[in-house]
Amino acid sequence: MRIIKLDATESTNSFLRDLGYTNSLEDYTVVVTKQQTQGRGQMGTVWRAKPGENLTFSVFKAYSHLKIENQFYISMAISLALVAALKDFNVRKISVKWPNDILSENKKICGILIENVIKQNVLDSSIIGVGLNVNQKSFTNLPKATSMAVQEQQFFELDDVLLTFLKHLKLFFKQLEEGEFSTLHTRYEALLFRKNKPSTFKDAEGCVFSGFIRGVSSTGHLQVLLEDEILKTFSLKEISLLY
Missing domain, CATH: 3.30.930.10 (Bira Bifunctional Protein; Domain 2)
Structure with a gap:
């Protein structure tokens, strides 16, 4: 090395x-x-x-x-x-x-x-x-x-x-x-920060929404549980997690 x-x-x-x-x-x-x-x-x-x-x-x-x-x-x-x-x-x-x-x-x-x-x-x-x-x-x-x-x-x-x-x-x-x-x-x-905790996100258009981080796909997309029990995946450019 x-x-x-x-x-x-x-x-x-x-x-x-x-x-x-x-x-x-x-x-x-x-x-x-x-x-x-x-x-x-x-x-x-x-x-x-x-x-x-x-x-x-x-x-x-x-x-x-x-x-x-x-x-x-x-x-x-x-x-x-x-x-x-x-x-x-x-x-x-x-x-x-x-x-x-x-x-x-x-x-x-x-x-x-x-x-x-x-x-x-x-x-x-x-x-x-x-x-x-x-x-x-x-x-x-x-x-x-x-x-x-x-x-x-x-x-x-x-x-x-x-x-x-x-x-x-x-x-x-x-x-x-x-x-x-x-x-x-x-x-x-x-080790995921805020996994299974109510969290706030912002999408690429600047819209703020709530959800629960459930995990990450094998391709690295964040899996978020939204309202009405909808599980949606997001790429890095599509979403940011607000503290």
Whole structure:
């Protein structure tokens, strides 16, 4: 496993992708930086983190037999690895806010950005970007953000946290590669934020409605029970969960 450490870069995902254009990347090649100047989140959002206090990194993962229709299991495996790592450091009340934000006591502690490479209609590889709040104590204008240090009132060694996550990531990707989709699915759904609780959502047109999260389909669509016992599935662009 190769770990590349940078003082600063625009985006670890972009750096790792560009590196792959000129080099043959080995599995679990990692790029980690103290400062990410143009960090990205889901759907064009920006990831902000104080330099040197948090983990901002990307991991390269190649696949051999993973079908395109199973690509959401990549997100499941990564989310489960992050939850397992946080639990190793005794971080409390961890949940997954669909599709792949990690929460601690209902506040965001980690975000994931997965960029899949598809070649000849087959999943070839992924660049997995992770922003994990570790030692940052204040979050200006981000009332729903938290960190490991805020939650546990202690300092964490960044390298220890990174290596612990990578250890779990390998274990969950082993399950994925061995086709243990049902196990991953069950464990992921058990961690879903606000599962089976009355929740408020907003659709793409801005309309607000209520429902109950029942689960996630194998393709990553959120399953919501609406009025009149109607179970409807939504893609990421169709719905957002309001706190």
